[in-house]
Amino acid sequence: MQARRLERVGFNVVTTAIYAFLLAPLVIVVLSALNAGTYLRFPPQGVSVRWFVEFAHSRSFMDSLGFSLRLAAIVTVVATILGTMASLWLTRVSGRFRSALQVLIIAPLAVPGILTGIALLLFFYTLGWRQTGLADLIIGHTLICVPYVVLIVGAVLARQDKTLVEAARNLGAGPLRTFWRVTLPLSKGGIICGAVFAFVTSYDDFNISLLLSGVGATPLPIQLFDYLRFSFDPTPAVAGTISIAITALVVLLVQRLIGLDALYFGKK
Amino acid sequence: MTGIRLDAVTKRFGDAVVVRELTVALQQGELVALLGPSGCGKTTTLRMIAGFEYPTHGSIYLGDRNITTAAPEQRNCGMVFQNYALFPHLTVEQNVAFGLEMRRIPRAETRRRVGEILERMGLAALKHRYPRQISGGQQQRTALARALVTNPGALLLDEPLANLDAALREEMRFYIRSLQQEFRITTLYVTHDQSEALVLADRIAVLMNGVLQQFGTPLDVYHHPQTAAVASFTGLTNLLPACIERRSGDQYLLATRAGPLLAGGPPGLAAGAEVLLSLRPENLQLHPSAVVTDGSGCNRLSGVVRERTFAGSFVDYRVEVAGDVLLRVQAATGVSCQAGETVFVAISPPAAWVVPRGSV
Amino acid sequence: MRPALGRHLLIVPLLTVLSVFFVVPYANMVAISLMEASHRAAYVPVFTISNYTSLIESGFTWGVIWHTLWLGALTTAICLLISYPVAWQMARANSRTRAALMILVIAPLLVGVLIRTYGWMILLQDSGIINQLLRAMGFAPLHLMYNDTGVVIGLTHVFIPFMVLPIASTIQSIDPELELAARNLGAGPWRSFRRVVLPLSLPGVMAGTVLVFVLAVSSYVIPQLLGGFTVLTVPVLVIHTISELFNWPGGSAFAVLFFVITALVIWFYLRTIGRVTHAG
Numbered sequence: 063m064q065a066r067r068l069e070r071v072g073f074n075v076v077t078t079a080i081y082a083f084l085l086a087p088l089v090i091v092v093l094s095a096l097n098a099g100t101y102l103r104f105p106p107q108g109v110s111v112r113w114f115v116e117f118a119h120s121r122s123f124m125d126s127l128g129f130s131l132r133l134a135a136i137v138t139v140v141a142t143i144l145g146t147m148a149s150l151w152l153t154r155v156s157g158r159f160r161s162a163l164q165v166l167i168i169a170p171l172a173v174p175g176i177l178t179g180i181a182l183l184l185f186f187y188t189l190g191w192r193q194t195g196l197a198d199l200i201i202g203h204t205l206i207c208v209p210y211v212v213l214i215v216g217a218v219l220a221r222q223d224k225t226l227v228e229a230a231r232n233l234g235a236g237p238l239r240t241f242w243r244v245t246l247p248l249s250k251g252g253i254i255c256g257a258v259f260a261f262v263t264s265y266d267d268f269n270i271s272l273l274l275s276g277v278g279a280t281p282l283p284i285q286l287f288d289y290l291r292f293s294f295d296p297t298p299a300v301a302g303t304i305s306i307a308i309t310a311l312v313v314l315l316v317q318r319l320i321g322l323d324a325l326y327f328g329k330k
Numbered sequence: 331m332t333g334i335r336l337d338a339v340t341k342r343f344g345d346a347v348v349v350r351e352l353t354v355a356l357q358q359g360e361l362v363a364l365l366g367p368s369g370c371g372k373t374t375t376l377r378m379i380a381g382f383e384y385p386t387h388g389s390i391y392l393g394d395r396n397i398t399t400a401a402p403e404q405r406n407c408g409m410v411f412q413n414y415a416l417f418p419h420l421t422v423e424q425n426v427a428f429g430l431e432m433r434r435i436p437r438a439e440t441r442r443r444v445g446e447i448l449e450r451m452g453l454a455a456l457k458h459r460y461p462r463q464i465s466g467g468q469q470q471r472t473a474l475a476r477a478l479v480t481n482p483g484a485l486l487l488d489e490p491l492a493n494l495d496a497a498l499r500e501e502m503r504f505y506i507r508s509l510q511q512e513f514r515i516t517t518l519y520v521t522h523d524q525s526e527a528l529v530l531a532d533r534i535a536v537l538m539n540g541v542l543q544q545f546g547t548p549l550d551v552y553h554h555p556q557t558a559a560v561a562s563f564t565g566l567t568n569l570l571p572a573c574i575e576r577r578s579g580d581q582y583l584l585a586t587r588a589g590p591l592l593a594g595g596p597p598g599l600a601a602g603a604e605v606l607l608s609l610r611p612e613n614l615q616l617h618p619s620a621v622v623t624d625g626s627g628c629n630r631l632s633g634v635v636r637e638r639t640f641a642g643s644f645v646d647y648r649v650e651v652a653g654d655v656l657l658r659v660q661a662a663t664g665v666s667c668q669a670g671e672t673v674f675v676a677i678s679p680p681a682a683w684v685v686p687r688g689s690v
Numbered sequence: 691m692r693p694a695l696g697r698h699l700l701i702v703p704l705l706t707v708l709s710v711f712f713v714v715p716y717a718n719m720v721a722i723s724l725m726e727a728s729h730r731a732a733y734v735p736v737f738t739i740s741n742y743t744s745l746i747e748s749g750f751t752w753g754v755i756w757h758t759l760w761l762g763a764l765t766t767a768i769c770l771l772i773s774y775p776v777a778w779q780m781a782r783a784n785s786r787t788r789a790a791l792m793i794l795v796i797a798p799l800l801v802g803v804l805i806r807t808y809g810w811m812i813l814l815q816d817s818g819i820i821n822q823l824l825r826a827m828g829f830a831p832l833h834l835m836y837n838d839t840g841v842v843i844g845l846t847h848v849f850i851p852f853m854v855l856p857i858a859s860t861i862q863s864i865d866p867e868l869e870l871a872a873r874n875l876g877a878g879p880w881r882s883f884r885r886v887v888l889p890l891s892l893p894g895v896m897a898g899t900v901l902v903f904v905l906a907v908s909s910y911v912i913p914q915l916l917g918g919f920t921v922l923t924v925p926v927l928v929i930h931t932i933s934e935l936f937n938w939p940g941g942s943a944f945a946v947l948f949f950v951i952t953a954l955v956i957w958f959y960l961r962t963i964g965r966v967t968h969a970g
Contacts, residue, residue, distance in 0.1 A: 066879070077779050080772055081794055084850055087809025088801060090819065094812055102812055102819060144704045151700035163701065166708055174908030176925050177719075177945055178712070180932060184722055184942065185715035187732055201711050208704065228382055229415035231402035233480070234432030237697070243428075247419045266802030268911055272929070283804045290808060290915060299812075302805040309800040313793050 088306055095299035102296070117300035126285035127301070133196065133281060134264040137203040141260040144204070145211025146253055150241070152212070153219045167212050170205040175269025178205060183273045195279040202270040207263045211256035218252025218320060219245075251319040258312050266305070333358040333516025334379060334484050339388035341374055341540075348374050350540040352388070356484075356533075361510050361517040363527035366537035367563065372520045375537070376486050379518065380409050392483050403432070408477030409486040413493065414469045416461040422472050423448065423457040429480040447479045451509075467498050474506070478513060485510065485517040491526065503530055524564045528552060536560045556596070558685050561608040568614075568657050570607040571687070574599055581679050587653030591629045591677075595684030606685045611660040613681040616647060617674040618667055629682065631675045633657070638669050649675055723942035732938045741943035751944070755951060758923040761838065762907035765845040766899050769853045772846065773898070777857035778887075782866075795851045803848055807915050810844050811835065814916070836918035844912040849905050853898040860894025861887065896963055900956055907952055924948045 090102065098108035117123050148167060152160060170178055182202050186194065226248070230240040246253075268283045275284045286298045334356040341349040349371040356362045364372045377383045379390055381402035389398045397405050408429075416425050423444055430440040448454045451471045456464050461472070470490060477485060490506065491499045507530050510517050521527055527534050528548045536543040536551060536559075544556040555561035558569055572584040572591070582599065584591050584607060593607055619632070633651035640646075640663075647659040647667065657675060667673050723741055726734040745751045780791045798806060813819050814834040821831040834840050864887060872882035910925040917923075924944065932941035 069879075073775065073779075077775050080776050080850075083772070083847065084794065084798055087806045087813065087847065088798060089809075090812050091805060091809045101817065144707065147700040148704045151697065154697055154700075163705070166712075167704065169708075170712060172904075174904070174925070174949075176908065176910050176929065177949065178715075180928070180942065180945060181715035181719040182711065183932075184732075184938060185711075185718050188718055188722075201707075204707065205712055208707075223413070223415065225411050225413060225415040226417060228380075228402070229409070229411060229417070230428070231382075232380055232405075232407070232409045233429035233476070234403045234406075235428075236401070236403050239432065244417060262800050266800070266804070268802070268804055272910065273933070283802060286804055286808070287911065287915070290811070298808055302801070302808060305801050305805050309797055312800055313797050317789060317793060 091302035094296040095303040113296045126280045126282045130282040134261045137264040138261040141207035142257040145208045149215040171209045179270040179273035194276040198274045203264040207260035210259040214256040215252045335391040337389045339385045342386040359514045360532040363531035363534045364520045365527040370537045371540040407484045408482035410473045412488045414473040426476045447475045487519045568609040572607045574603045588651045588655045592679040593682035594680045608683045611658045614659040615676045616661045619672045727939045765906040766903045769846045773853035777854045780858040781861035840916040844916045849902045852901045856897040857894040
C-alpha cells in the first residue's frame with residue numbers, strides 16, 4: 063500500500079512539473095513586463111510599470127494593437143455569421159456532400175498557415191491587387207476562424223433536443239420563427255464561445271498575417287516579431303501580458319457558458 | 331363528420347415499408363388508440379399526421395382539409411411528445427402561450443386563455459417556473475396545456491405516459507381521458523401498452539409491421555380478435571390449432587387435439603378451414619373433478635394440473651388436457667387445486683373465439 | 691420534415707468564400723510553381739518544371755528537408771512522452787478537476803505562439819533565467835538558444851495541448867471497468883495499464899502524433915526566433931525565397947514539394963502503425 067501511495071505521489075509530482083513547464087513561459091512574460099530592470103534577472107530587481115508606459119507611448123505598438131483589435135472584431139462578426147449558418151446547415155443535412163463540406167471547412171486548420179498565407183498572397187497578386195492590407199487579412203483570418211465557430215456551435219447544436227424544433231413547428235412556428243425563438247436562444251452560449259475563439263484566433267494569428275500584412279496594416283504579432291528580431295527590451299512583454307489577461311477572461315467565460323470539459327469529453 | 335382520416339397511407343424508408351396502405355377514419359371527438367409493439371409504425375403514422383414525415387403514397391385529411399403535404403405549422407394538430415419537448419428557456423406560462431403567440435393572438439387574450447387553462451389543470455402556481463424545476467407529472471400537464479390551449483382540430487399523443495411511474499400513470503390516464511372528453515377533441519393516442527389502450531380508447535387500431543390488423547371497440551378487439559397477432563398482443567391467450575367441422579347455430583363446432591369444442595367466431599368461415607382457437611386464461615373455469623357441473627352447452631375438458639403459481643389477485647395454472655395440450659388458466663384464489671390433481675377445464679362457447687389461421 | 695431547398699442557402703456564403711479564397715488560391719499556387727521565375731515580375735506565365743527539378747537536384751534542399759523532418763520527429767516523440775501522463779491524469783480525473791486541467795492546457799494555446807516563444811527566449815538565452823540559475827548554483831551555462839535544442843524545446847512546448855487532448859479523449863472513452871477486470875484477473879496496476887489502457891489508447895496517440903508532427907514541420911516563428919539564423923527549416927527557407935528573394939515560383943514549388951513529402955511520410959507512418967496495431 064505504501065508503495066502504491068508513493069507511486070501515486072511520484073506520478074502527480076511528474077505531471078505537476080509538466081504543467082509548470084507548460085505555464086513557465088507565460089509566467090516569465092508577465093514577470094518581465096513588471097520587471098524594473100531591462101533584463102529579467104534572478105533574483106528579481108523590483109516591480110515597475112515603466113514598460114507599460116513605454117508600450118503606451120510607442121506609436122507603432124499602439125497602432126498595431128488598435129489594428130489587431132479592429133481586425134479581430136470584424137473577423138469575429140464575419141466568421142460567427144458564416145460559421146453559425148454553416149453549422150445549422152450541417153445539422154439538417156446528411157450524406158456524402160455534407161462530409162465533403164465538413165472536410166473543406168476544417169481544411170484551413172489542417173494545412174500549414176504559412177501555406178495558406180502564401181497561396182492568398184499569390185492569388186491576390188494574380189487578381190491584380192498589388193497592395194495587401196485590411197481586406198486581405200480579413201479574408202485570410204476568416205478562413206482559419208470559421209472552423210472554430212463551426213466546431214463549437216456544431217457541438218452545442220448536437221447536444222440540443224431535436225424534438226424542441228418539432229414542438230415549435232407543431233405549435234405554428236415556421237422555420238424562421240422556430241430558429242429565432244427556440245434554436246437561437248438555446249445556442250447562445252455556443253455562439254458566443256465560437257465568437258470568442260474566433261476573436262482570439264484572429265488576434266493571435268501570425269502565419270497568415272506574416273504574408274498578408276502591409277504598410278499601415280500590421281497586426282500586433284507581426285509588429286512584435288519584427289521588434290524581437292533586433293531589440294530585446296521587455297516592451298513586447300507588455301503585449302504578452304495583455305494577451306494573457308485576455309486569455310484568462312476568455313477561458314473563464316467559456317467555462318461558465320458551455321463547460322469546456324462536458325463539451326469536449328461529453329457528459330459523464 | 332370525420333375528425334382525422336387516413337387513406338391508403340404508405341411510408342417507405344429506402345427498401346423498408348414501415349406503414350402499409352393504412353386506411354382508418356376517426357370520428358370527430360373520439361379517442362382512438364393506435365396500439366402495437368415497438369417498430370410497428372405507429373409513431374411514424376403519428377408523425378405523418380403531424381407533418382414531420384411525408385407519406386410515400388396516400389392522403390391524410392383533417393376534417394375536410396387535405397393536409398398530406400401541408401407544412402407542420404399549418405396543420406393545427408396539437409401534439410404531445412413522449413419527452414414533452416417543453417422549451418427549457420421559457421417558463422411554464424411562456425411555454426403554454428407559445429402556440430397562441432404563433433397565431434398572433436393579442437397579448438391580453440393570450441394571457442387570459444393561458445391563465446384559464448393553467449388554472450383548469452392545476453398549474454397556476456407554477457406559472458413562472460422553468461421545466462427543469464417542476465415534476466414529471468407537472469411537465470406532462472404543461473405539455474398537454476400547451477397543445478390544448480390553441481383549440482386544435484385534433485390532439486396527437488405519442489406514448490405520453492411512458493416516462494411516468496406506475497402510480498402516476500394510472501392517475502394521468504383518467505385525467506387525460508376526462509380532459510379529452512371535456513374538450514371533445516379528436517384524439518389519436520399512440521401506445522404499446524394494451525391495458526392503457528383498453529382503458530382509454532373509444533376504438534382501438536391495432537398495427538403490426540405497418541399493417542392494420544383490426545379497428546374496433548376495446549370489447550371487440552379483446553373478445554373478438556380478427557388475427558392471432560391481435561389476440562396475443564391484447565392479452566394473454568391460449569391459441570389452439572383447430573379445424574372447423576360445421577356451423578352450429580351462431581357458433582362453430584371444431585375438432586382439436588384436445589377434443590371437440592364449440593366456439594364463437596366471425597361469420598363466413600367454411601367447413602374444413604384450418605383455424606386457431608383463442609382461449610383467454612381468465613375465461614377458463616377450473617373445477618375439481620369431484621364437483622359436477624351441469625355442463626349444458628359448455629365445453630369441458632378433463633386434465634391434470636402441472637404447475638400452480640400464486641400471483642396475488644389470482645392463481646396461474648398450467649393444466650395438461652387431452653392430446654398433450656397445455657392450457658394456461660387464471661382462476662380466482664377461491665378455487666384451489668394442487669399440482670398433480672385431476673380437474674375439469676370449462677369454457678362457455680361465446681368466450682372461446684375462432685381466429686383465422688395464417689393471417690399476417 | 692420536407693426538405694425545403696431554401697435551407698441550402700445557409701451554406702452558400704461559406705461555400706463561396708472557401709471556393710474562391712481557399713481552393714482557387716491553392717490551385718493558383720500550384721500553377722505558379724510550374725511557371726518561370728523572373729527578376730522583373732513575380733513570375734512569367736510560361737510552363738516549366740524547372741523549379742521542381744532544380745529543387746530535387748539540389749543537395750542543399752534535401753538537407754533542409756531532412757533537417758526539418760528530423761526536428762519534427764524529435765519534437766513529436768518528446769511531446770508524446772511528456773503529454774501522455776498528463777492526458778491520462780486528465781482523462782481519469784473527476785469532472786471538476788478535469789475542467790480545471792483543461793483550462794490549464796488550453797489557456798497557453800489562446801495566448802498565441804509568438805508570446806510563448808518570447809517567453810522561451812527570455813528563459814533560454816545565454817544570459818537568460820535558466821543560465822542565471824545554473825550559474826548561481828555553480829553549474830556551467832548551457833547553450834539553449836539559437837540552435838536545434840532551443841527550437842525543439844519551443845516546438846514541444848507549444849504543441850503539448852494538441853497531443854494531450856486527443857489522447858485524453860481516447861482514454862476517457864475506455865470503459866474503466868476493463869481495468870478493473872484486468873486487476874480481478876491478477877494484473878497489477880502497471881500491467882493492467884500496459885496491457886489494457888495503452889493499446890486501447892493508440893488511436894488517440896496516432897491522432898496526436900500526426901497532428902503535432904504536421905504542426906511542428908510547418909512552424910515558422912519558433913525556428914526563426916529560437917533558432918536565429920542558424921536553424922534552417924523548410925518554412926523559413928520558403929518564406930525567405932518568397933518574401934526576400936521574390937522568387938515566387940521557386941518558393942511555391944518548394945512549399946508544394948514539402949507538403950507532398952510530409953503527406954507521404956504521414957501516410958507511411960499511419961500504414962506502419964496500423965499494421966503493427968492490428969498484428970499486435
